[in-house]
Amino acid sequence: MVNKCRTVGSKWVKTKVLLLNKELRKFVPETRVYSQTNLLHMLNKHKMVYIKPIHGSFGQGVIRVEKNDKYRYQAGQTAKSFGTFQGLFAALSKAKLNRSYLVQQGIHLLTHQKRIFDTRIMVQKNPHNTWEATGYIGRVAHPRKIVTNFHNSGKPLPLELLLGSYLKSQKKSDYIQSLRHLGYRIATHYQKSYPGFKEIGVDIGIDKHLKPWVLEVNTAPDPFIFNQLKNKKMFYKVLRYARANGRFLRVKRK
Ligand SMILES: Nc1ncnc2c1ncn2[C@@H]1O[C@H](COP(=O)(O)OP(=O)(O)O)[C@@H](O)[C@H]1O
Ligand SMILES: [Mg+2]
Known part of the structure; x- marks a missing residue:
């Protein structure tokens, strides 16, 4: 099945496509x-x-x-x-x-100051038309909520900070690298069925054994969440690539 569309809304369709891959299947909650x-x-x-x-x-x-x-x-x-x-x-x-x-x-997510958190990995087609994991961020839930979404009172924070009480120095960077690589593998897998995809945002939950779980794959991921980080480097790159991919273009005045 090959489909030219740029986005897919149905979480069920997106999950079934992920389950086709026997390596990636391990990361998908039942x-x-x-x-x-x-x-x-x-x-x-x-x-x-x-x-x-x-x-x-x-x-x-x-x-x-x-x-x-x-x-x-x-x-x-x-x-x-x-x-x-x-x-x-x-x-x-x-x-x-x-x-x-x-x-x-349900995944028993890691916590930061008693609040659950998960991560968003941004993977985009770059100017060389190859996939690149351009952004990663942690999202902490409101203390009394069960979702981490920014539009649901969640708080975006640097992933290094949130992982800080679980992993240190090199181990922490290696771990973040492995999450980015997982995002990359997911993007290349989707590409086979959906060659029109240019960007994905993968919601990854991490359990107490530090096993990553793919909670959701977004096909029109919000670049602006990265603007919540003090360091703007990631945000600028993510937005630059999004625009090169035809998203969030400024309206030209006549
Ligand atoms: N299987 C799960 N286990 C633990 N938490 C989950 C699970 N599925 C979703 N969540 C939490 O709910 C949030 C929203 O779910 P998600 O599937 O990403 O839908 P949405 O499209 O509304 O973002 C996730 O970011 C995560 O915090
Ligand atoms: Mg989500």
């Missing part, structure tokens, strides 16, 4: 289309799952569900508990937007 049966199965297996709209963005509509002695879900800053799966499922049906969803194995 994902299914949301249904009562799939939710029950995934909760029994993983104990913590994320439910997210197939066509969502900005962390909107994302729900975390947990099973311990009780069933619990959190959406935004609201959390609710239930004694039975039926109770949980009925409440979720009310809380969910009227759209299709995925249910995904």
